[in-house]
Amino acid sequence: MLHRKTHATRRRVLAAALALPVLASVAACGDGGDDDGSGSGKAVELSVFWWGAEERASLTEKALALYTERHPNVTFKKTWQANQGYFDKLATLTAGGNAPDLFQIDDNYLAEYATRNVTLDLNPYRSDGELDVSKFPESLYQYGVVDGELAGVAMGENTQGLVFDKTLLDRHGLPAPTTGMGWEDHIAWAERVSKTAKVPGTQDPSADYKAFWVWLRQQGKDLYKGKQLGFTEQDVTRWFELWKGARDRGATPPPDVIHEGNVTDISKQLVVTGKAATSWVWANQMPELKKNTDDELGVVAYPGDPSGQWARASMYLSVFRGSPHRDEAVDVINFLVNDPDVAQVLGTDRGLPSNMEVRRKLADAVDDPAMKQSIRVEDDLADKFGPAPSVPPAGHSDVKKELLKAAEEVQYGRQQPAQAAAMYFAAAKSAVGQG
Known part of the structure; x- marks a missing residue:
């Protein structure tokens, strides 16, 4: 599921075309068409930015280390901070064309960043099967769609x-x-x-x-x-x-x-x-x-x-449209939301796993009574939820x-x-x- 394709696809053509407006301002990062890690084995460092407490930082670092263990050519430049001031810093980075390849975002800002062409449309990856959301509740994956583009992938479900x-x-x-x-x-x-x-x-x-x-x-x-x-x-x-x-x-x-x-x-x-x-x-x-x-x-x-x-995306991971390593970044998202070993590491820190099969395995394995309560109440409500609203506007x-x-x-x-x-x-x- 996680192997990248080595040939040009409709997805790459679309992604490259969509990236052109942003890439004009970040030419120093590369032209976006040179896919360093699409099966070549060349070393790639992805920058990742998220907010949270120290415990979330520790869990996230363990999950990213697991990805590197399976893909030794991909390493991460990790940055995290408390929620306060996070979006101020993200705004500064994106305004200067220096946004991280991967960044955490929530429904307060997803539409704003999508309409400013900061986030990469992930729909082409989904269509090609390189981003699998087939085991998500449909309303959960749809809660990342802004003006027809899949701007972010739910890292977890919450209510x-x-x-x-x-x-x-x-x-x-x-x-x-x-x-x-x-x-x-x-x-x-x-x-x-x-x-x-x-x-x-x-x-x-x-x-x-x-x-x-x-x-x-x-x-x-x-x-x-x-x-x-x-x-x-x-x-x-x-x-x-x-x-x-x-x-x-x-x-x-x-x-x-x-x-x-x-x-x-x-x-x-x-x-x-x-x-x-x-x-x-x-x-x-x-x-x-x-x-x-x-x-x-x-x-x-x-x-x-x-x-x-409703089944709300607790938060998302998005890819910077101007990243020179878009394919690798999407592959990391696919790994984080679909791998059962990652779920064991992250638990419910970012909400219940979006992948329902992974969620069931986690529910069977967790020992924390409070975590079990979190899982149980959302499972109990699953058939009572109403349809998800659209992502909030800017x-x-x-x-x-x-x-x-x-x-x-x-x-x-x-x-x-x-x-x-x-x-x-x-x-x-x-x-x-x-x-």
Whole structure:
């Protein structure tokens, strides 16, 4: 599956043609047509850039070392850093024509980089069978398509997860939340937890775009409709009013603690610091959460109809369109997403393996109870997921930031829901270039 072809293919012709606009600015890197590693055995060094903590760096380096073990002529120049500042650095590198051959990206920026012709269209490789996504859920691979081009390959599948402190609930004889519980029912449950356990029942997710997005889909709407917003100012007002009501009933923490949950990293989420009985996170973050508490944790879908959730690409690997080693870079992606030995190395750090066969083998082999929970909840939801939305348009990261700002205006009582909703809607429209 991983052997590269030595003859010219339709895929190479297309890839080279697509690369011409970018290659004009990166001529020093080569003309892109000289395929150094297409079976010639010539030494190739691929630059790879990703974000994450030290553990992710260690796991990624082990996976890349496994590739080099099987392809000794290919080595890697590895660079990683924390999430903060990652995309600033990537933007600087691409603007100067010095982008890494392979880079990690997420759905906040995939459309932006694709529409700027930074990412290589991987469809020709898929058509030629050199990039195999046949064992991915179709909606997962489609979540990397931007304007008809496959701009990135999902490194893993993820979905939204409501994580709760099972030990706390059991101690007070309280029931656990369940998948399918309505939003009002969830708030009533959280109010009961607050009164009985003397711990706020739920983190307030009004600033969390993940929760807002699921809630919108359950109303028959979406965060985006094409390259425009898929919701109205009135929708935002209803969302803010829902959570103002929850705060007024004592179902959530006070504003300063809510803010802490809004801005902290995963290791300090309120469900593990004991400041709330639930946190709104990604399902694959269960292992990292569990490292930071002695309590037993559980995870279910977000409230409401679970079809509002979908098989989301946790993050992608993309190839720089101007890379002189495009074929090798694609081959590395193919290896990372389809090799079962790689899955044993990476685990669920970037989400569940996209390849369903590989995922099943991993599920049988893992010993970590929290990782098993992550796998189980997504498997349980697999037949309940709705269709994936399109990849968010350019400006998505600002849409998220503006929601946080507007929601906190309401959380702190500085604005009423309708005022903050108007402010947010105007800012969100501006972020996506909607007139």
